[in-house]
Amino acid sequence: MEYHQPVMLRECIEGLEIKPDGIYVDLTFGGGGHSRSILQGLENGKLFAFDQDVDAKQNAEAIENPCFTFIQANFRYLKRYLKLHGISKVDGVLADLGVSSHQFDVAERGFSTRFDAELDMRMDQDSELTAKKVINEYSEADLHRIFGMYGEVKNARSLASAIVTARINRQINTINDLKEILSRFVKRGKENKYYAQVFQALRIEVNQEMIVLEEALQQCADVIRPGGKLVVMSYHSLEDRMVKQFVQKGKFFGEVEKDFYGNELKPFQAKNKKPIVASQEEVAINNRARSAKLRIAERTDI
Structure with missing residues (x-):
């Protein structure tokens, strides 16, 4: 299946800070562009890629790498499937939200x-x-x-x-x-x-995209180990707002909770105050990059 180049691929991969023996999750496999790049940084690590789309499964079958496992399921079941594979903690999770260019192109x-x-x-x-x-x-x-x-x-x-x-x-x-x-x-x-x-x-x-995203973000807080990275790219303000709120406050509504000493009780620390956006050069080549916003966060050890 023909898929387009992923948006801000370099920035996404850099945001994960891949360790050769780390365990990573690509929540949105699609054409496999992100997964292939993550695999280049792994030696004896593991990558689990989720996608419920049948076309994505066909793309995944072309990847012959012992570090790679494809899971044909909605990423709202992140914890459940990782547990089935004997995984409780991971070093990073990547999500490139929205519809792939390929899905738009199939009438x-x-x-x-x-x-x-x-x-x-x-x-x-x-x-x-x-x-x-x-x-x-x-x-x-x-x-x-x-x-x-x-x-x-x-x-x-x-x-x-x-x-x-x-x-x-x-x-x-x-x-x-x-x-x-x-x-x-x-x-x-x-x-x-x-x-x-x-x-x-x-x-x-x-x-059910907003409900699924909410469920997945909460699970990311459970599965990413302290120091691990959460990398999320969104294409409309609703998704970006939800990701921003969760990273900044640890929840989707209301203010951040604090402990007795005034320390913020939230699972992630933002690595970038403002979302990263694509360069003018990338937007000129790939129109889809125009609305993309990338947020990177690190799991804290609360």
């Missing part, structure tokens, strides 16, 4: 507004919830919530109402069916951004 997966296809958007092809199901079966209040919260769509309420009205007459099955409704709500020339926001909201809901 029938339904991730991209560039093609017409069935409204699908499942990263796990065995999952029962599809974008078509969300659009045709969710209540108006739930549609309003996900468009507003996950897509930051300005007219989320009116859009939800229009979708519920339209589906009374006929089911909304395809990308073009949905775009036909969306086109009434967007200013001329702003279509692509608006479509992207709505599709992002649907994709996050279908794949």
